[in-house]
Every structure is written in structure tokens, then in C-alpha cells.
Amino acid sequence: MANSYFQFKQFRVEQDKCAMKVCTDSCLFGAVVEVKEASRILDIGTGTGLLSLMVAQRSKATIDAVEINPDAATQAEENFALSTWAERLALHPVSLQEFAKYNQQNYDVILSNPPFFLASLKSGNAAKDSAKHTGDLFFEDILAFAQKHLTPGGQLYILLPPAEARHFAELATAHQLYLTETIEVYTYIQGQCIRHIQTYRFTNTATPTITQLHIREADKTTYTAAFTELLRDYYLHL
Template sequence: MANAYFQFKQFRINQDRTAMKVCTDSCVLGAWAEVKDAKQILDIGTGTGLLSLMVAQRSHAQITAVEIDAAAAAQAEENFAESPWKNRIVLAQKSLQQFGQENQQQFDVIICNPPFFQASLKSPDTARTIAKHTQELPFEDLVHFVKQFLTPEGIFYLLLPPAEAEVFRNLAFKEKLFPARELQLFTQPDGKHLRTIYAYSFWEKPTQKQSLIIRNPDQAYTADFATLLKDYYLIF
């Protein structure tokens, strides 16, 4: 059973009322995204608020977090309120589609760990199904939103399993969004390719490709992982 909270160095994530808990790959996304010079950041599907708080720690940006699920949004609000950056984070409890109809703001960084199972067995837990499946956030809607609201020089960070990442990449290419950077996550040496993070921009150029192995064969975290997460994890 997952812990009711996850303690980071500078903030705490309460997660007892949310379907999706703190996970390693999402932490990698939050640490890998380049946000130092960002002025306006959007976190799509914030869940517990994890990504918003991670990027708040490393930037001076104003952050907008969007979350469709009422229970998750309430928990994210709680986590934001208890953080050092509560005055820089605003939460919108609505679908991305509704947010897009009302939004007047452009963002120089958009970050998203979206629902990703396009056609698979649904969970009996409705909240968890919504959190893990694309039924409420089709990839096409996500691409169109990013194209409309990302600044011309902005970056869109997206975390997906490898197969879904390639489906999205093909859709993005048709909309003139191009992968500037790619990070492939592996559980351990010679282990499973767990997730892919793409950093999309409007500039077409060769993709800078990297890989990150999370654990050594002895199950200790790798030096690369420790370096990336050292500002967040208590154990480093």
C-alpha cells in the first residue's frame, strides 16, 4: 500500500486522496525539464501537484496547474498551500478542453505526465482509470492545445511509455511540433525501457538523445539518477 505522503527536501506531497501516487518517472520528468528562465509554466493533469512543486523549486515562474478530478485537485491545493511557493501556483479544476476555451495566457514551458493507455483493460477504480487512460484527454486534443498556447520559443515536456510516445510524436510532427530532446528511462542496465520523455519545440532540428538508468544491478540508485534528483530526494 502506498504511503499517505512523500517527503521531499523542500516540500511534501500528501497523496492519500488521489488515484495516482508519486512515481519515479514523474520525478525524473520534473527534475529534467529546463525551467530556470521560465516565466509562465503550465502543468497539465497535475494530480497531487508534484510537477508544479518540482518546477516551482527551480524557477521564479508563475505556475498554472490544471486537474479534472475534484479529489486530486483538492489534494493538490492542499500541497500547494503548505509549500514555500503557494503564491506562485494557481490551480484550475477543469478539463484541459474547458481550460483551453477560457485561457488567454501563453506559456513558455508546458509539462505533462498524461493519461497514456489508449486501448487497454480499464480499472474498476474510476478515478484511476481517468488518470491512466486517454479517454478524457485524447492525444489529438493535447497536441492542438500545445500548438495554440505554447510561446514560439517555448518547450513542451511530455512523459509517456515508449509505444505511446511514438504515437504522440507522429501526431506532433503533423502539427509542426518537433522533439528537440529525448530521454529514455530504463529500470536498470539491460532492463526494460520504461518511459520516454520528449521535449518538443517549434524548431525542426536533430533530436538530442539521452538515456537514464534508474538503478544498478544491486538495486541502488545510479550516480546519474542521484545527480538528477539530488535537490529533491532526502536520501541524496
């Protein structure tokens, strides 16, 4: 059974109300996105609030977080309130579609770890299915919002499995957003690629940069030096 909370060095994420718990690939995503120079950040589908808290730790940005699930929204709001950066974090307990109707802000960084399984079977657990499958939150909605509200030099970051990442890249060009970088995340050296961390900008680059990042060494236990460096400021025992 998953813990009711996940303790980081500078904040704590309570997760008993959320179907999707803190996981390694989400933590890696939160550590990778470039936010140092950002003034305003949007986290789409914040869940527990993990990504918003991670980017708040290493930026001075004002952060809006959107979450449609009522329990998850309540949890994220509670996690924000208990953090050091509460005054810079705002929770919007609505769908992205509803948020788009009243939002007047533009963002230097938009990031999302969205529901992503397009074709896989659902579990039967409604809360978990909503968190993992593209039902309430569609790729097109993310792209349309980013096209309208990303600043000219801004960046859209998204975390997806490989197949869904390729599909998202195909859809993005219709919204004048272009894939500029992909980080392929592997479970361990010589292991399986489980996620793509993609960066999109309005600038069209002919050949996106592709790098590989392994979570663990070939022994499947020891964190790699690259992973350790990224998560050192977050994980308690690194």
C-alpha cells in the same frame, strides 16, 4: 499500502485523495524538464501537484496547473497552499478543454504526465483508469493547446511509455511541433525501457537527440550517479 504522503526536502505531497501516487518516473520527469529561464509554466493533469511543486522549487515562474478530477484537484490545491511557493501556483479544477476556452496566457514551458495507455485493459477502478488511460485527456488536445499557447521559443515536455511516445510524435507534426530530444528511461542498467521523456519545439530538427537514463545500477537496488544527481535536491536521503 502507499503512504498518505511523500516527503521531499523542501515540500510535502499529500496523496491520500489521489488514485495515482508519487512515483519514481514522475519525480525523474520533474527533475529533468528545463525551467530555469521560464516565466510562465503550465502543468497539464497535475494530479497531486507534484510536477508543479518540483518546477516551482527551481524556477521563479508563475505556474498554472490543470486537473479535472475533483479529489485530485482538491489535493493539489492543498499541497500548493502548504508550500513555500503558494503565491506562484494556481490550480484550475477543470478539463484542459474547458481551460482552453478561457485561458489568455502563453507559456514558456508546458509539461504533462498524461493518461497514457491507449489500448491496454482498464482495471475497473474508475479513478485510477481516468488517471492512467487516455479518456478525459487526449493527446490531440494537449498538442492543439500547445500549438496555440506555447511561446515561439517554448518547450513542450511529455512523459509517456515508448509505444505511446512514438504515437504522440507522429501526431505532433500536424500541430507544427517537432520532437527535438528523447530521454529513454530504464528501470536499471540492462533493464527495461519504461518511459520516454520527450521535448517538443516549433523548430524542426532533422535528427532528435536520444539519450539513455538508468534509474538503478545492474544490482537493481543502487541508484545510478545520473539519477542521484538529478534528484539530489528533492529526495531526502540522497
